[in-house]
Amino acid sequence: MPTQRQQEEREYRRRQILKGALVVFSKTPSENVTMVDIAKESGFGKATLYYYFDSKEAIVTELLIEGWQDLWVCIEPVLEASNSSKQIFIHVLQTIGEQIEKNRSLYEFLFNAPAHMPSHGEQPPEWKQYQVRLYTVLKGLLDDGMASGEFPHVNPQMMMRGIGGLFHGLFFLGTKPQKISKEEIEMLLNGIFNPPTEPTKTHEVK
C-alpha cells in the first residue's frame, strides 16, 4: 500500500495535469484540444495522463465539477442574506463576476466549453446540475421579485435569456478581457429591471 507521501504526490500530479489542461483550454478552442497538448503542457507523456485519469472526458468533467463547486461556495452565502429578491439577484451576478475576474480561464472554460464536448450520449453529465441550479435559483428570485413588484411584469423566461446573454457578453465577448465593475453590473441590470415606461422617443438633442 502506498505511503502517505506517495498519496500526496500522486494527488499533486493530478493537480498538475488539471492545471495544464486548463492552460491548454484557455489557449486553444476547446474542440481542438488534444491529449498530447495537455500532456506536453503539464510535462508528462501522453500515456501517463491515462494513468491518472480514465479518459479525456474525465479530465474535463473534473475541471467542470471543481469549478462549479468553487463557484457555489461563493454564491451560497449571498442567498442566505435577508435582502430583497432584487438585491440578491444583483448580488449573485456581481459575485459571479468577481470570481470570473479572479480566474478568467477557469470560468471561460466553465461557461463556454461544455457545449462543445462530445458528451457520450448518456444522461446529463454531473456538472450540468450545478448550471441548472444556478438557472433555477435566479429564475426563482426573478419570479419572487415580480410577485412582490420589484421587477416589472414581463415574460420571465425572456428576462432570463436576456440577462444571461447580457452577462455572458459582458465578460466573454470580444478578444481581450475587460474588467467589469460591480457598479456597472448593477447599473445595467437596473436598467433592464426598471425600463423607462415611456420610451424617450426622439430624445432631446441639445
Next chain:
Amino acid sequence: MPTQRQQEEREYRRRQILKGALVVFSKTPSENVTMVDIAKESGFGKATLYYYFDSKEAIVTELLIEGWQDLWVCIEPVLEASNSSKQIFIHVLQTIGEQIEKNRSLYEFLFNAPAHMPSHGEQPPEWKQYQVRLYTVLKGLLDDGMASGEFPHVNPQMMMRGIGGLFHGLFFLGTKPQKISKEEIEMLLNGIFNPPTEPTKTHEVK
C-alpha cells in the same frame, strides 16, 4: 458546353445541398456535422457533394456569405433613414430580430457556428467582414449617440458587449425558440440606454 437548362439544374442541385446542410446544422452541433450527414440529408452520395463544392468549408462559407448578404439587404435601408442614432440602433436590432424569426436555422447558424469552424489558419474568412461591419456600424451609432447625448456616457466597448450578449441570449439561449417582439427589444434596449440614475434600492413594495 452545357446548355441553359443544364446550368439551371446544376444550380438547383447546389441549392439542394446547401439546404440540406442547413438542416443538418440545425439538428447537430456544428462540430459534429459530417459530409456524410449532409449527403444523406440532401439525397446525394458523399462524393457527389465534392462534385459541386470544393470542400466542406466551401459549403459552410457559401451558407455564411449568402446569409450575411441577405441580412445586410435588410439592414441597409434602415441605416439610410434620417433618424436619431438611437432610433436607428434600435431599429437595426429589431430588423435583425425580425429576420431571425423568419429563418431561425439560418441565423442560428450565422451567429453560432462560425466560431467552431476549423478555419484553415489563413487570413480572416470572407464572411467575417460582414460581421465586423455590423459591429462597426452599431458601435458608430453608439458613439454618435453618446456624443449627442442620446446615450449615457459609459464605456462603449462594454455597452457593445452587453447589448451583443443580451441580443444573442434573447434569441438563441434556451432550448425552445421563443418569439421576441420588437417592443420587447425596444424596451430592454431603452432600459440599458436610460438606466435609472439613482438605482431604486429597496424598491417600494406596496
Next chain:
DNA sequence: TTCCTTATCGACTGTGCGGTCGAAAATTAG
C-alpha cells in the same frame, strides 16, 4: 543485492472523417 509496487512513456491500434479515384450510370449530341 533481490523483489515488488508505483510511475513513465514511446510506439502501436482503432476509428472517424475529409477528401480522392475510377468506374459506371445517365444524359445529350450527331
Next chain:
DNA sequence: CTAATTTTCGACCGCACAGTCGATAAGGAA
C-alpha cells in the same frame, strides 16, 4: 445506333486523435 459529356457514388487513402500495451525505470522494503 455510337460517341462525348455530365453526373453519381462506393470504395479507398491519409491523417489526426483517443485510448492501449508492454517495456522500462524509479523507488522502497527485505
